[in-house]
Amino acid sequence: MPPKKKSEQSLGADGATLKELLHSMLLQRRFEEKVGEAYALGKIGGFCHLYIGQEAVSTGIISMLRPDDYVITTYRDHGQALARGMTPRSVMAELFGRIDGCSRGKGGSMHLFDRNVNFLGGHGIVGGHVPIAAGVGFAIKYRGGDQVIVCFMGESVVNTGAFHEALNMAALWKLPCIFVIENNKYGMGTAVERAAAIKDLSRRADAYDGMYAEHVDGQDVMAVRDATARALTYARKEQKPVLLEVRTYRYMGHSMSDAVSGTYRTKAELDEYLKRDPINLLKAKMLDEGIISDDDFAAMEQEIKAVCQDSWDFADASPEPPLESLYEDVLVTTES
Template identity: 80%
Template sequence: MATKKKADARPAAPGQNGATAVANGPADDETALNRELLRSMLLQRRFEERCAEAYAIGKIGGFCHLYIGQEAVSTGSLSLLRPDDYVITTYRDHGQALARGMTPRSVMAELFGRIDGCSRGKGGSMHIFDRNTNFLGGHGIVGGHVPIATGVGFAIKYRGGDQVIVCFMGESVVNTGAFHEALNMASLWKLPCVFLIENNRYGMGTALERASAIHDIHERGAAYNMHRDFCDGQDIFAVRKTVGEAIERARKEQLPTLIDVRTYRFMGHSMSDAVSGTYRTKAELDEYLKRDPIALLRAHMQDAGQITDDEVHALDDEIKAIVQDSWDFADASPEPPLEALYEDVYVDTTS
C-alpha cells in the first residue's frame, strides 16, 4: 500500500573515487563512513570547479551542467548501492558518475572530447557512461531516460535478480508524459525502481511554483499508488535515511518509490547561464549557500570529533591533486580519429 507523507514547506535556508557502500556500525565504522562521504563530496566539488575553469578556456565544448551544491544527493544515495545495482540520470551527471566510482580521469577525458574518455570522446558532458559500474548515463533529453529506468527494473525482475535501479531526474521532468507513463508501468508491474527527483527549484530558469500545479511533487506518485517521500537534500544523513528505505523496499519487495529530494544548485543551469541570472536573486543564493552540504557534514564530523581541520585540509589537498591528474591525463589524451565517426553506429547482432 502506498504511503502518504505531508510535506512541509521546503527546508528554509538558515539566516579519486566516490564513496563506497559502507554499513552503519560502531563509532569507528561511523567515522570511516563519514570520511568516505566527505571525500566523495569534496571530489565532486573540486572536479566541478575545475570543469568550470576548463569550459571557460575552451577545453570543454558543447553544454556543461555543473553539480555544485547537490553533492549530498549523489553521495548519500549512491553510497547505499551494491556494485551490481544500476544508476541512470539526466545530463547533470558528472558528480553522480564520480560518486558511483567512475575514475576522474575517464570523466575528465570525456569532457575534453578525448579518446580515453568513458564514451571515447563522443558523448561529452551530458553522456557519461560506464558499464563497469552499471552507470547507464547521462541523457540529454529531459525525461527521456525515465522509461529506460523502468525497462531496467523490468529486466531485473524478469531475470529474477534482487538489484535495484536508482533513476535521478530534475523536478521539471515530472511535467513530461514519459515520466507518468514510466511510473505507471513501474507501479503496475511492481518493479525495483527508485525514482529520485533532484528538486533544485528551477527547471532551467523557471521556478517550480510557476511550472507545476502540485508543489509537493512527490505526491505525483499517489496517482500510481506508489510509495512516496521527501527529504532535505542538503543533509546527507536525511538523504541516506530516505533513499535507504526506498532501496530496501525495492530490493526486498520489488516496489518502486518516488522521492522529492529538495536541494539547490549553487551555479547556473549550465555554463551559459549566469550564477544568479534573472530568475533568482543573489540574496536567495546567499541564503542557500549557508547550507552547503559539504560544510554541514564537515561541521557534524568536527563536532563529533571525527575529523580535524588539519585532516580536512590534507584531504582537500589530496583531492585537488587527483583532479589535477585527471586534467593532465585528459589534456594528454589524443582526440578520436576521423574514422571513429563511423564506429558504433550499428551493432552487429548476427555473430
C-alpha cells in the same frame, strides 16, 4: 570532567564511512570547479551542467547501493558518475572529447557511461531516460534478481508524459525502480511553483497504487542516506517502485551559458542557500564530533586537488578520437 564527545553513531555512521562521504562530496565539488575552469579556457565545448551544491544527493544515495545495482541519470551527471566510482581521469577525458574518456570522447558532458560500475548514462533529453529506467527494472524482475535501478531526474521532468507513463508501468508491473527527483527549485530559469500545479512533488506517486514516496532534505547527506535505506528496503523486498523527492539547490547557473544569479533568482536567495552548503554541514558536524580535525580536512583537500589536476593533465595529453571513429558503434552489420 569535561563533557564527553558525542558518539560517532550520533551522525548515523562510523568515522570511516563519514570520511568517505565527505571525501566523495569534496571530490565532486573540486572536480566541478576544475571543469568550470577548463570550460572557460575552451578545453571543453558544447553543453556543460555543473553539479555544485547537490553533492549530498549523489553521495547519500549512491553510497547506499550495491555494486550490482544500476544508476541512470540526466545531463547533470558528473557528480553522480564520480560518486558511483568512475575515475576522474575517464570523466575529465570525456569532457575534453578525448579517446581515453569513458565514452571514447564521443559522448561529452551529458553522456557519461560506464558499464563496469553499472552507470547507464547521462541522457540529454529531459525525461527521456525515465522509461529506460522502467525497462531496466523490468529486466531485473524478468531475470529474478534483487537489484534496483536508481533513476535521477530534475524536477521539471515530473511534468512530462514520459515520467507518468514510466511510473504507471513501474507501478503496474511492480518493478524495483527508485525514481529520484532532484528538486533544485528551477527547471532552467523557471521556478518549480510556476510550472507544477502541486508543490509537494513526492505526491505525484499518489496516482500509482502501491508506490512508496517521501521527500527529504537534500542538503543533509545523512538524511538522504536514511531515506535511501527505506527506499531500498521497500524496492528490494516488495519489488515495487519508490519516488523520492530530494530538495536541494544548485549554486551555479543551469549550465555554463547562464550566470550564477540570473534574472530568475536573486543573490539574496543564493546566499541563503549557501548557508546550508552540504559539504560545510557535514564537515562542521564531524569537527564537532572530533571525527576529523582542520588539519585532516586540509590534507583531504590537498589530495583531492591533486587528483583533479591529474585528471586535467591526463585529459589534455589524451589524443582526440580518429575521424574514422565517427562510423563506429553506429549500426551493426552481419555477414550473409
